[in-house]
Amino acid sequence: MKAAIIGYGKMGREIERILAERGHETALIIDTDNAAELDAAHLAGIDVAIEFTTPQTAYDNIRTCLEAGTAVVSGTTGWTERLPELEELCRRRDGAMFYASNYCLGVNLLFRLNRELAAMIERLGAAYDVRIEEIHHTQKKDAPSGTAITLAEGVIGNLSAKKSWVNHAPGIECAAHRIDSPADAAPDQLVIGSLREGSVPGTHTVAYESEDDLLELRHTIKNRRTLALGAVVAAEFLCGRKGVYGMEDLMK
Known part of the structure; x- marks a missing residue:
């Protein structure tokens, strides 16, 4: 699986480690210093993007991924009053997205x-x-x-x-x-x-x-690893699928 990491703080770095442990490739990392590179050109060839950023940026990040045809997993909280808009966009574009407020x-x-x-x-x-x-x-x-x-x-x-x-x-x-x-x-x-x-x-x-x-x-929660692992497992689950998913789907 070729993954993009959007948000390279403590969670992003833990996600990168777990991706490597599970045999996946981190092909793109987006953070504040290269936010302009989150576009269709840079997302080309990416199987799944994993997004952990801020309430102010999450909506636009996820929308960009969906409009580029890239499956996206997000765990950013504090913005979800607009989540239904993105779910509708995902269905309309026959895309794939996975959202959970907590991946543990x-x-x-x-x-x-x-x-x-x-x-x-x-x-x-x-x-x-x-x-x-x-x-x-x-x-x-x-x-x-x-x-x-x-x-x-x-x-x-x-x-x-x-x-x-x-x-x-x-x-x-x-x-x-x-x-x-x-x-x-x-x-x-x-x-x-x-x-x-x-x-x-x-x-x-x-x-x-x-x-x-x-x-x-x-x-x-004892450490962030459990959250990062859950996000990577969600990305593995989402890879190749279409539609809107959450932890209830993964747990089934």
Whole structure:
């Protein structure tokens, strides 16, 4: 597989290492200093582009790949209100794209467990409130994380007591990392607390609490390798396919 890496930060370098380990060729690397080279001419012959950049650049990067006829895998978060536009473009051009907010297998198992737990609580009519906490490194540019938003959507889609989510801004002081609902949060709002600390790759907690007990689902990423490996596996999956895919398709 001939791959392009779009975004050559820590994730991009880890992706490059894993591509080499799995016998693939990194034929093109695009970063801020050569962003103008992301065009059809440079993408010619590329099987799959793997895009991890910024919320400000992701849309244009992915669109360029699709318009050039290049399959693209993206894990950039913080911009996905425009994702449906690119999915439609992909289908219209008979292209291929794969998007996930998190490429770690364990996180995607967490997504499923969270949806099922919310649905069970709904069926039982149990009086549990829900909150989400996400902790990431200080270099992360968006808040809440895409993973936290996906978790929130899993709750909102299955628990009628929650209608929307609200973010408690990064940098807040919380004893023992405990995120409580801000005073102005409505009862039907799901609070996502965001903390930015050191070099933490990512910790996500979904807490279901009643007057009598506390039930928590938590996932902690130990290093970026698990995310990079998932992105490369997604690229392998996408190579030769047409259509729009995500981690649910890969896990099947």
